[in-house]
Amino acid sequence: MSGATDEVQQLVSAGRFAEAVDRLNTAAESCDRDALFMLGGWRISGQVIDRDTAAARQLMGRAAEAGHPTATQFYSYFLANGTGGPAEWARSREVLERISDQPAIAEQLTLLDRMAVGEDGEPSRLPELIELSREPAIFKSANFLTDEECDYLVRSSGPRLQPSLVIDRATGRAMPHPDRKSDSTFFGVGHEDLVVNAINRRNAAISGTTPKQAEPLQILRYGPGGEFRTHFDFVKEGGNQRIMTAITYLTDDYQGGETRFLRIGLDFRGRRGELLLFRNVTEDGRQIGLRREVEVVVDGADAVGAHPDL
8 A cells, every 4th residue: 555545544534534535536647546546436436425337447447557456457347347337348358367376367367258148248058058947037057157157156155155134024134034044145236247247148148137227246155054035026115116126056066955836836956057037027117016036945056146237
């Protein structure tokens, strides 16, 4: 860290936020790469100052040009997923290659070369969808993710897994609940690397949606005794309805853990790399009422889920 950012942190710790912002802006204007990175982080998180994704992208780009390695990584991810501006896949790859001497980045680039991804980041091919139910619409697809992709998601998400929460309808706050026993994490804009972004694009393509419609990719881990009791995936009130759910299983080394659709009596036990895709609302937006649960898991399982929204 530079002396300027050390000073800014001291000001923040003392609660002198206006002074901290002024000092950080001054340092950023002088092209202090640490200050540019810190200010970009503030702009993307909305902490201390208002959230501004376009400004965050610009600041990360300037810090990257000044040689800040972490800013280079973030800037590449923002370019890939369209944070603060248009998605620019080819440019994001070029930016990421600047720091390919980092083992984690080299691993990411190597896996990208093995993925079925075109020059624009879109999938070059998709596996077949097999219909399990017409009404309501439920599908599966074998080999949606490769073994290597499954391993990558498990490895990348593992250190960030936390006990899963549910949203309290009265307060809108996240809280633990006995109906949901699992660990989870999301790949937000700062963690949605190019591999995850390519998988998001694949999810969108096979579900007939766009990446912008989807929530951040979520990883769920069910340990022994884990479960998710009866629930719906749609949003009961408010806008931004969840129209579909896509779940891919990252392991098949578990017992129990079937996803049960109670109203139609359909049980599904996913295999490693297999996709389960289903609609939560009709084409005209009416809630389908597709009640489901994840039965008690005996050994343990990992899954990655995406929820495309309107």
